[in-house]
Amino acid sequence: MTRITRFRAGVLAAAVGAALSAAPAWAGTYDLTVDRVRIDTGAFTRTGIGYNGASPGPVLRFREGEDVTINVTNNLDQWTSVHWHGLILPYQQDGVPGVSFEGIAPGQTFTYRFPIVQAGTYWFHSHSGFQEADGAYGAIVIEPATREPFRYDRDYVVQLTDAHPHPGSRIMRNLKMMPDYYNRQQRTLFDFLGDAADEGLGAALSDRADWGGMRMMPTDVEDVQGFTPLMNGKGPEGNWTALFEPGERVRLRFINSSAMAYFDIRIPGLKMTVVQADGQNVQPVTVDELRIAVAETYDVIVRPTEDRAYSILAESVGRTAMARGTLAPREGMEAEVPALREPPRLTMADMGMAHGGMDHGSMGHGATAGDSHVMPDGTMMQGMDHGAAGDAAAGTHVMPNGSVMAGAAHAGMGSDSGTHTMPDGSVMEGMAHGGHRAAPADRFYAPGSGLTPVVADGGRFLSYADLKAQKPLYPERAPTREIELRLTGNMERYIWSFDGVKHEDAEPIRLQYGERVRFTFVNETMMTHPMHLHGMWSILDTGNGAWNPAKHVVSVPPGTTVAMEVEVDAPGRWVFHCHLAYHMEAGMMREVIVEGGPEGTAVDLGAGHGHGHARGAGG
Amino acid sequence: MPFTTTLRGCVAATLMILAAPVIAHAAGAHDGGHGGIHGQPATASAASRTVEVIMHDNYYEPEAISVRAGETIRFKVRNAGALVHEFNIGTAQMHAEHMPEMQMMVDHGVLKADRFDREAAKAMSKAMGHSMDHDYANSALIEPGKSAELIWTFPKNTEVRLDFGCTVPGHYESGMVGSFEFDAGS
Known part of the structure; x- marks a missing residue:
């Protein structure tokens, strides 16, 4: 129509x-x-x-x-x-x-x-x-x-999942028994020897010891591998196809319904204009690639103008599998399907929180334009990608917020890649910013994180910082209360929790109708967690003030702190949890009780409280 | 403020005219590149009629305007939305070429969602060495609640496909574009 x-x-x-x-x-x-x-x-x-x-x-x-x-x-x-x-x-x-x-x-x-x-x-x-x-x-x-504040000629639902040959109950049992059961990318002796060649034997040994000491493997980007990614129920060979007429605007409603997998989505040859995130209109932003967390949705407009097929690719963040569909003018067409990229490796930066914070001031600073770097006070400055900023020692340059920064400030930061000694006595190399690839900074990832998104084919990768409400859902006001939740876990025993307490041992979070609560998530784990609150919007702090977008899933990468605010306007009993299926089941959930409400709507919650997710028989 | 004649090929280093509610007046450096294939600016007295265009978030009303070859139209454009929008007469190619500059203005905090930051524009102009004023004869960048006028003579060549579009990042791609339809009789 x-x-x-x-x-x-x-x-x-x-x-x-x-x-x-x-x-x-x-x-x-x-x-x-x-x-x-x-x-x-x-x-x-x-x-x-x-x-x-x-x-x-x-x-x-x-x-x-x-x-x-x-x-x-x-x-x-x-x-x-x-x-x-x-x-x-x-x-x-x-x-x-x-x-x-x-x-x-x-x-x-x-x-x-x-x-x-x-x-x-x-x-x-x-x-x-x-x-x-x-x-x-x-x-x-x-x-x-x-x-709607955007136009399109036709639309398609593009729903992704990570179908696994094992049923969920079996996956859970295996993870509890051996948390790396599904982690096929375990590092081997050969990987270690490769590291030794790259980094020097001492550094490689130290690195290995650190990781071992924390009982994590640097490849723990995906803790459940071995899945076949589906697009609208079809595997890559099934080639789910969406038809278009050249010149039309097509709306793609991406939904990530996976149990555990995050995907990086791109359509080689087509830019995507993001118009909705989690069902809410955002100010349109055109990108070449975006990362969709478990349970998130993104609606994009694409405008294929050529009479040819385009591949719709959703590559898992762990780079173990890729969902594939096709946008084509006729049935039965396909376009090139590129190979999977190299798997990302988590770095010490992703461990930031677990070490009680690092001395950012001693970190190395490369002069590469486009790199992010951490200022002495710990705040992170976005890399600039216009040439004038490259030689920071020279003149002044204008910061994104309009203020003018004196060039000398950069020179004073020091360029030695400082090492520092870890609590257990081992020595950690400083972050050699000049050395690692100049991935454009995304301030929602720890500086130097191995998970920082990088575009496959050039161009721009969507960041949470780009998300701004098209029309704010709620007026801006200061929060009336703040709640900090530490995201915690013990990978070896596959226990996941908030503040070290599993769901079954925890009290519900009690909120009062009419509050505006600011939730700050401090991720002390090595994994990225998509946090989902039922019943009320999570207004993600993307640094855009009144334009902060309302979402229902907030993804928190390792070693980062992410905040969102909730206008508490839905009386009753809700839940709040990490949407990674096996994390939720392992305890990363809380009941949320909203007390009070307008006349006639407040809920009589009775005495005591339920124990949350009563699973059906058989699970 | 009167519309001045073109300064094709010159880089204008003038500061913003702060009092006016609209940001497009004098022609700027980008106007000349296509030598009038998309028409040219004109004065009010030459206009044969006035067309009102309303900007919403993120679309125009109307979305198609009939014009005759060589006709001069006075456009009265009003922004009834909550975001800054642009009314830019040109070909799709011209719009595409204009987009990187608009993106840069966003990146430098000059073009904010709901306003044009003149202080940031001044600072950016200083740093860039040329004006970041958005002053082109074929284009009006309008803040919410404000209006602008743009008087345009359409080309005699009816084969060129002209539209009016908003190149604020993401808007054009979302469909904030309308077409100029040359009347069959022209």
Whole structure:
């Protein structure tokens, strides 16, 4: 449907709706069944769980302002649930067993009813056991009530997942038993000898000892490898294809429904203009590549002008697998599929928090334009990519914020790559900034991090710093309270937690209706965690003040501190957790109770509290 | 402020005219490159009619404007959105060539989401050695709530595809562009 036709249809529907003013304008009823299904990735088959007989489940299409009724029939022999990820709704409709409701018993039909108060791209999945990882996920597309701030001629849902030959329950058992069970990139003797050649024997030994002492492997970027990435249910060979006519604007609704895998998305030959993040309109920003965390969504506009095929690539951040689809003018076409890139290696920078902070002032500073570097006071300065800044010792140059910086300040920083002695007595080399590749700085990654995104084919990589609300959801105000949460874990025992306390041993986080709470996540682990709060928006502090975007997933890389703020306006019982499936199950979750509320809406929460995620039998 | 005649090929080093609500007046360095293939600026007295264009976030109203070959139109452009937008007459190629400069203005904090930072523009002009003023005869960069006028004579050659677009980073790609349709009769 063209935009104009859609707009006219919307106007007509609105007029009809207004005429029937006694009833809501739209009130649709939708039926979902939860079934055992066969999952065929092209690389392997196994049984899993799906909706309406398939995995992924259907794309549910709602309209902003609609009152939806969704009947979910459980055809499994175990309890199930459906959580509407990113949707604002009454807490009893949120679908978390033991928190929102009891769950859906085998054979039972549970009816969800709630109003749709937002528009954009979202998704749904089971919140019971490992059913989501086993295939129980689908997409939600909500048409807006008013015109969107961007135009397109056609749109496609592009839903990604990391399908694994092992069912989720088995993966969990294996991880608990041996945390590196699925980490195929374990470093070998040959890797060590290679390091010794590169860095010198002393440095390589020291490096190895440090990593060993922390009981982590430098390759722990992905703790579950061996998956086949799917795009809309098809493996790379399946080549899911989206058709276009040259010159059209195409909207791609990327959803990462993986259990554990992050993907770097690019379409060689096409730039992507990001217009939504987590369903919320952002000021459009054109990039060549973007990283999508588990559970995030990004809507982009592309405009292919040539009569040829383009590959849609989603390369896992650990570089072990790549999902592949095609944008083409006709069926049956494909474009070049490049090889996987070299796996990133975590660096000591990613361990920053675990060492109680490092002496940034003694770090080396290369003169390369474009590098980030850490100022003596610990703040990080973005690299400049215009030539004038290169020779910092010379003149002045203008900082991004308009102030003018004297050139001499750079010279005074010192250029020796200072070493420092670690608490255990081993010596760590300083960060030789001049030496490592000049990856454009992304201040959401620790300086010198091995995970800092680098564009595959040149151009620009999206950063959280680029995300600004198109129209802020809430007025800006100072937070009324601050809560710091340390992201903690013990990789050897595969325990993940907040502040060292697992979900089952923790008290709920209690918030008061009307607060604005600033959550600061301090990541003391080696992994990147996508933090997801149910029921309320997470206003991510991207440094853009009033334009900070509202999201529902905030990804926190290792060794970093990331903050988001919540306008506490949804009474009831919610949860908050790392969306990596096996981390959540291992304890990285909390119940969140919102007390109080406007007259008539405050929830009677009764005495005591539930223990959160009551898993169905069988898990 | 009157529209001055073109200074093609010269780098204008003038400062911003701070009092005016609109940022585009005198022609600047970028206007001349295509030798009038997209038309040329004109004075109000030559205009045969006035067309109102409203900027929203992120689109124009209307999205298509009929014109006759050689016609002179006075455009009254108003920004009814919450973000800064541009009304830029040219070919798609010209818009693409203009985009890197707009991106640089964003990177240097000159072009903010909802305003044009004149202090930052002055500082950037000093550092860059030439004016970062956005003053081109074929273009108006307008802050929210403000208006501007742009008087344009369309070329006699009706084969050139002209549109009006906003090259604030991301806007054009999102669809903030409208087309000039040459009347069949011209």
